[in-house]
Amino acid sequence: MAKLSTILDQIDAGTMQLPEFQRGYVWNRDQVRGLMRSLYHGYPVGALLVWETEGAGQAVRGSASTAGQKQLLLDGQQRVTTLYGIIRGAAPLFFEGDPTVFEGLRFHLRDEVFQFHAPTKMRDDPLWIDVTALFREGEGAVLASLIDLNWVRPDLPEYFNRLGRLRNVKDREFHVEQITGADKTVDVVVDIFNRANSGGTKLSKGDLALARICAEWSDARPTMRRNIERWREAGFGFTPDWLLRNANAVATGRAPFSALEDVSAGEFQDALHGSLHHIDHLLHLTSTRLGLDHDRVLMGRYAFPVLSRLLQNRGGRFLDGAEADKALFWFIHAALRGRFAGSTETFLAKDLEVVDKGGIDALIATLARSRRGGLTVDAQDFEGANRGSRSYPLVYLITRVRHARDLVSGRALGQDAAAVQVHEVFPKAALAKAGYSSAERNAVANFAFVTPSSAVELASRLPADYLAAIDPAVAASQFLPADPALWEIGNYREFLAARRELLASATGEFLDELVTGRRPWGPNEELRGVEVETDQDEVGPRAAQVRALIDELVELGAVRPSLDVEIADRETGRVLAVAEAFWPDGLQPGQGSPVVLELDPDEADLSRLAELGYEVFTSVDALLGSARRRNEVASGDRDADLAPVEPVDLASEDDGEFDHALFTLIERCRTEVGYNPVVLKDMAHVHGAVGAARLLLGSPTPSDGFVRLWDEGRLDLSVEALTVEPRFVELFTPEQLDRARKRLAVPAR
Numbered sequence: 001m002a003k004l005s006t007i008l009d010q011i012d013a014g015t016m017q018l019p020e021f022q023r024g025y026v027w028n029r030d031q032v033r034g035l036m037r038s039l040y041h042g043y044p045v046g047a048l049l050v051w052e053t054e055g056a057g058q059a060v061r062g063s064a065s066t067a068g069q070k071q072l073l074l075d076g077q078q079r080v081t082t083l084y085g086i087i088r089g090a091a092p093l094f095f096e097g098d099p100t101v102f103e104g105l106r107f108h109l110r111d112e113v114f115q116f117h118a119p120t121k122m123r124d125d126p127l128w129i130d131v132t133a134l135f136r137e138g139e140g141a142v143l144a145s146l147i148d149l150n151w152v153r154p155d156l157p158e159y160f161n162r163l164g165r166l167r168n169v170k171d172r173e174f175h176v177e178q179i180t181g182a183d184k185t186v187d188v189v190v191d192i193f194n195r196a197n198s199g200g201t202k203l204s205k206g207d208l209a210l211a212r213i214c215a216e217w218s219d220a221r222p223t224m225r226r227n228i229e230r231w232r233e234a235g236f237g238f239t240p241d242w243l244l245r246n247a248n249a250v251a252t253g254r255a256p257f258s259a260l261e262d263v264s265a266g267e268f269q270d271a272l273h274g275s276l277h278h279i280d281h282l283l284h285l286t287s288t289r290l291g292l293d294h295d296r297v298l299m300g301r302y303a304f305p306v307l308s309r310l311l312q313n314r315g316g317r318f319l320d321g322a323e324a325d326k327a328l329f330w331f332i333h334a335a336l337r338g339r340f341a342g343s344t345e346t347f348l349a350k351d352l353e354v355v356d357k358g359g360i361d362a363l364i365a366t367l368a369r370s371r372r373g374g375l376t377v378d379a380q381d382f383e384g385a386n387r388g389s390r391s392y393p394l395v396y397l398i399t400r401v402r403h404a405r406d407l408v409s410g411r412a413l414g415q416d417a418a419a420v421q422v423h424e425v426f427p428k429a430a431l432a433k434a435g436y437s438s439a440e441r442n443a444v445a446n447f448a449f450v451t452p453s454s455a456v457e458l459a460s461r462l463p464a465d466y467l468a469a470i471d472p473a474v475a476a477s478q479f480l481p482a483d484p485a486l487w488e489i490g491n492y493r494e495f496l497a498a499r500r501e502l503l504a505s506a507t508g509e510f511l512d513e514l515v516t517g518r519r520p521w522g523p524n525e526e527l528r529g530v531e532v533e534t535d536q537d538e539v540g541p542r543a544a545q546v547r548a549l550i551d552e553l554v555e556l557g558a559v560r561p562s563l564d565v566e567i568a569d570r571e572t573g574r575v576l577a578v579a580e581a582f583w584p585d586g587l588q589p590g591q592g593s594p595v596v597l598e599l600d601p602d603e604a605d606l607s608r609l610a611e612l613g614y615e616v617f618t619s620v621d622a623l624l625g626s627a628r629r630r631n632e633v634a635s636g637d638r639d640a641d642l643a644p645v646e647p648v649d650l651a652s653e654d655d656g657e658f659d660h661a662l663f664t665l666i667e668r669c670r671t672e673v674g675y676n677p678v679v680l681k682d683m684a685h686v687h688g689a690v691g692a693a694r695l696l697l698g699s700p701t702p703s704d705g706f707v708r709l710w711d712e713g714r715l716d717l718s719v720e721a722l723t724v725e726p727r728f729v730e731l732f733t734p735e736q737l738d739r740a741r742k743r744l745a746v747p748a749r
Contacts, residue, residue: 005170007048008084010071011092017060018094019051019072019189020221021211025097026588027078028557030631032102033114035082036131037636039169040112047175049075051189060094074179074189087135087170101557105131107166109159114635126152129163135170139163206244209260216265220272227276235294236283237562242301245348246275249305250312253356255348277316278308288526289328289519291400296532296564297393300335302344306351307331310360322517326360329514332397333367333375336390338575341568364515377508379500384444385603387422388564388578391444398479398507399449400527405477407470408454419531421455423448425463425480425499426492432711434489438600445496445503448478452533463487463495479503541702541710541743542599546580548701549597549620556627558587567596570612577604587627597623621679621704658728659689665717673712677705680719690731693719697736702743720744 010016038045050071060072073080084092085102104117109127122128126149129142142163146152152159179192213220224243231238244257251271252259260268282304287293307327311317318324334340340347354362368375377394384391403412413420425448431441450458458466464487467475472482481498485491513519550560561581568575579596586592593615598604601618609616617623662684669675680703683692696703696719709718720740723732732740 001173002048002176003170004083004087004172004174007080007174008087008170011080011084015069016050016071016073018077019074019211020060020214020218021207022073022077023590025078025081025091025095025101026557026559026590027082027101028588028631028634029101029116030557030635030637031078032082032086032105033116033635034633035079036086036105036107036114036169039172040107040114040166045079045174046076047177048073048080049177049192050179052178052180071178074192076174083169086132089132089136103132107131107134109162110155112162127159131166134163134167139167206241206257209248209257210240210244213260213263213265213268217269220265220268223272231279231283234283236298237295238301242304243272243275243279245302245305246279246308247272249309249348249352250275250278253309253352255305255345255352274312274316275308278311279304281311281317282307285324285328286331287529289325289401290332290397291527292393292397293527293529294532296387297396299390299393300331300340302340302348303331303334305348306355306363309352310355310363313356313359321521323360325514325517325519326364329375329511330360330363330367332394332511332514333364336377336381336394337367337371338390338568338573339367341566341573341575375511377504377511379497379504381507382445382500382503384578385439385442386444386564386578388566389444390566390575392447394507395444395447395503396449396532398503398510400530401510402477402506404449404479405474406451406454407448407466407474407478408450408457410471410474413449413451414528414530417451417453418528419452419533420449421452421533423450423455423458426489426495427460427462429460429713430462430489431492434492436492437602439603440492440496442600443496445499448480449532462489464489479506541707545620545702545704545707546597546599548699549624550581552624552699552701553587553627556631558627559583559585559589561595561597567609567614569608574605576609576612577606579604595623619704620701620707624699624701658693658722658731659684661722661725661728662689662693662719665719665722669709669714669717673709673714673717675705675708675712679703680705693723694732694736696720697723697732697739700739706743715744718744 007016035045037043051074052069052071054069060070081092081095081097082102085095085099086105091097091099106115106117106122106128107113108115108125109129111127114131115121115128117130126146134142139160143156143160146156146159179189210221221240224240228238228240228243245255247268248254248257248260248271251263251268263271286298292298310327318327339351351363351366354366358365364375381394382391386392399413405412406416407423409416425446428441463480464484467480467487468484475482479499479502481487481495481502483498486495486498510519519525546563554560561583563581565579565582566575567577567579567582577596577598578600579598581597583595585594587595593613596609596614596616597620598606598609598616598618599620604616606616606618617626663681666677666681666684669677680692680696683695686692687695696706703719706715706718706720709715715721720743722728723740724737724744729737
């Protein structure tokens with residue numbers, strides 16, 4: 001057993017540290033409140049697991065590892081870091097995360113609850129006390145500010161006892177389980193860590209390999225982080241695991257991370273620096289030769305380790321332009337065929353072996369054999385929907401490399417403006433009214449690229465209204481069918497089929513130029529980077545709803561997800577969904593299953609996603625509600641069975657007229673639009689009509705019902721429209737009314 005105060009002193013003295021392989025701090029404020037609530041009430045909060053070792057022999061985070069016995073914290077990092085931050089008023093040296101998570105904690109002397117500082121709520125209530133100040137200055141300083149308040153004096157003895165109970169948290173004893181012995185290598189300890197951390201993300205073989213290397217080269221992980229940040233600033237999002245894959249390929253020519261066991265720290269350092277050079281070279285080629293100049297279109301990034309190995313074998317550069325173009329040919333086909341979307345390590349292992357034996361020609365031959373019919377592009381390759389599909393980067397690529405021209409100015413894209421924007425040839429709103437499905441409305445074959453000013457000019461116009469006036473050569477440069485009959489909305493499916501054929505033909509010709517060495521080189525052939533600006537589809541209510549959801553989830557302690565991402569079956573590589581948002585490590589890294597937000601469930605294989613362990617949400621409301629309930633349970637504001645500890649009464653005494661108006665609106669949604677807002681009806685029954693409206697307007701995230709009504713062009717039936725009617729505005733705050741008006745101001749479909 002060890003007192004908390006002793007543990008904190010050990011951290012200050014450097015005798016309790018964090019091993020380098022540990023993940024960063026991921027708790028949110030509700031978890032912090034929940035821990036303090038449990039400690040204050042004397043509830044169990046779990047034991048600690050430490051690895052007792054000679055400090056100089058292991059890499060630690062935050063400070064240099066010195067000689068002498070050390071205790072490396074394996075299980076309990078989140079709890080100990082939280083308590084250190086609250087009691088000491090600053091994060092420990094090994095901290096990696098957001099220190100504001102445990103700053104500003106307050107305790108209410110009468111209600112015995114923990115909340116974070118809220119100036120408006122707490123300004124006129126002196127019973128909210130600063131928890132960190134209590135630990136640093138003692139009970140006397142706190143009581144001194146209360147002793148002159150007559151209404152407080154009768155309760156001062158009890159308040160003094162409560163302050164003492166809170167301050168005595170630092171004397172709470174924790175059971176500490178120790179791992180000792182010379183036989184406890186990093187491998188053994190990581191295995192023990194994974195078993196103890198059964199509820200969170202396991203450390204991978206890559207983490208284990210890096211832990212060994214960090215023991216000899218402490219700057220390994222920081223070097224990787226610095227370069228990942230450098231690429232992020234350049235517009236590309238890579239992970240440490242991906243970079244380690246590249247370094248492993250360069251160092252060993254093998255895929256499994258276990259291959260790094262026999263690599264010395266010096267050899268790894270050379271391999272990592274070589275990988276950084278190779279990756280930069282490949283990014284330059286994919287940007288200037290293929291036009292894949294930003295993260296969303298950089299497909300097939302797990303082909304990079306194979307090409308990094310090829311460059312390593314070549315001394316850092318391809319033999320000539322012909323070999324470089326063949327490498328790009330293989331890169332495109334590997335990405336398009338989902339070569340590494342399934343069992344990544346298996347196919348990496350095969351391709352690394354092939355590239356060592358036969359170079360790029362052998363790689364192309366192997367991929368062609370796996371395709372049986374050879375490496376060709378056909379119309380089916382452009383059947384994807386949404387920007388997250390494999391088809392989208394291919395359309396962007398062929399648009400860039402064939403120097404497509406703007407539909408209004410006729411000038412080559414990027415020549416007059418450094419930005420382009422996605423343009424829907426057939427507007428989605430018109431397609432929805434015509435009865436086309438979500439997948440058809442979001443078809444990538446309906447996307448063209450134009451300048452932002454042209455996008456404004458062409459917005460909401462049907463192709464039959466403007467294509468006839470466009471130079472046929474300009475339309476052809478965007479691979480648009482020349483037959484006017486295909487510009488009619490009734491022939492939209494035929495338009496998609498024809499355009500897919502045109503895109504496939506152009507892409508096939510381009511790829512043939514690459515593989516045969518016929519594509520010219522030179523400064524004039526290099527593509528300049530362009531910015532893809534946000535378009536109308538990314539500012540409408542659904543996009544706004546997803547962005548607001550993400551911002552609110554971040555406030556609740558979640559990390560930011562990947563957006564519009566293709567999720568493939570880990571075993572077969574088959575595409576299961578193109579998700580609006582994806583959290584591969586859970587909403588909080590290491591705490592829960594991968595989370596998928598899929599708002600077009602009919603286009604996804606939900607059963608297979610569930611089978612593979614993904615937590616799938618098909619509505620924003622459901623995901624946000626789940627995250628809120630989880631945090632309420634963590635903080636103690638809600639029991640584990642998800643029943644609220646203290647129900648919130650949001651009803652108003654003056655809601656009789658509004659109540660009638662809201663239920664009339666609900667009935668009109670059902671009869672006029674064919675939409676039954678069941679959730680709104682339930683909320684109104686529980687909280688009253690005004691209470692339900694206040695809840696909807698209290699969230700930054702628009703509801704699913706609002707987005708549905710926007711899609712239907714019937715925002716007049718929304719709760720927001722009802723609340724801003726002059727007869728009801730007095731029922732709501734200025735902030736709530738302002739939020740309603742801003743939502744209603746979104747341009748209609």
